[in-house]
Amino acid sequence: GQNIDQPTEMTATEGAIVQINCTYQTSGFNGLFWYQQHAGEAPTFLSYNVLDGLEEKGRFSSFLSRSKGYSYLLLKELQMKDSASYLCAVSGFKSSASKIIFGSGTRLSIRP
Amino acid sequence: GAVVSQHPSWVICKSGTSVKIECRSLDFQATTMFWYRQFPKQSLMLMATSNEGSKATYEQGVEKDKFLINHASLTLSTLTVTSAHPEDSSFYICSARELGQGNNEQFFGPGTRLTVL
Numbered sequence: 568g569q570n571i572d573q574p575t576e577m578t579a580t581e582g583a584i585v586q587i588n589c590t591y592q593t594s595g596f597n598g599l600f601w602y603q604q605h606a607g608e609a610p611t612f613l614s615y616n617v618l619d620g621l622e623e624k625g626r627f628s629s630f631l632s633r634s635k636g637y638s639y640l641l642l643k644e645l646q647m648k649d650s651a652s653y654l655c656a657v658s659g660f661k662s663s664a665s666k667i668i669f670g671s672g673t674r675l676s677i678r679p
Numbered sequence: 680g681a682v683v684s685q686h687p688s689w690v691i692c693k694s695g696t697s698v699k700i701e702c703r704s705l706d707f708q709a710t711t712m713f714w715y716r717q718f719p720k721q722s723l724m725l726m727a728t729s730n731e732g733s734k735a736t737y738e739q740g741v742e743k744d745k746f747l748i749n750h751a752s753l754t755l756s757t758l759t760v761t762s763a764h765p766e767d768s769s770f771y772i773c774s775a776r777e778l779g780q781g782n783n784e785q786f787f788g789p790g791t792r793l794t795v796l
Binding site: 600607608609610611612615652654665666667668669670671672674 | 772790792
């Protein structure tokens with residue numbers, strides 16, 4: 568079956584670093600996405616990994632290990648506006664190459 | 680670029696009525712559009728995949744006769760919730776994949792909040 572796991576909630580302090588982990592077991596794989604979603608809004612794209620390794624984009628970095636079925640999103644220099652849900656999503660299923668399935672999301676709370 | 684719009688942004692209707700939600704790609708052609716539903720404090724659940732000019736592919740457990748999807752052009756897909764009931768109240772989000780795009784990235788619309796009384 569298909570399974571994408573990530574922690575339900577996390578809390579971190581403004582200015583600190585936080586790592587959100589995601590593990591997946593899927594019928595196919597053609598890339599892993601991270602999205603940010605503020606309450607009541609649509610998700611916004613953060614990163615895409617298809618090869619193993621670390622992709623850095625400003626304060627956000629995303630890592631992928633395909634052999635381990637594992638990814639993480641690293642947020643540095645946390646700001647209050649980073650309080651949001653972070654969604655791990657996988658694409659490339661045997662039933663549909665373009666379909667994306669989302670994990671349950673991690674609600675990140677930033678405290679002053 | 681890569682903007683997706685949805686209309687309406689919110690709708691309140693009486694139980695038993697039908698509601699149509701439009702999803703448009705404004706500055707690109709979308710071969711495939713996706714419809715998601717999100718309940719409070721939950722993640723996005725894929726309902727169906729919509730391909731231009733062909734029938735939609737529904738995920739397991741989603742009633743195709745209740746959630747009618749029409750993808751009439753490369754820039755427009757519609758979702759009609761037929762005979763809506765209070766349990767259909769949810770946040771409906773569409774996304775679109777650009778023609779020829781290689782990385783499977785989807786661009787999301789702003790969502791439609793449906794409340795059924």
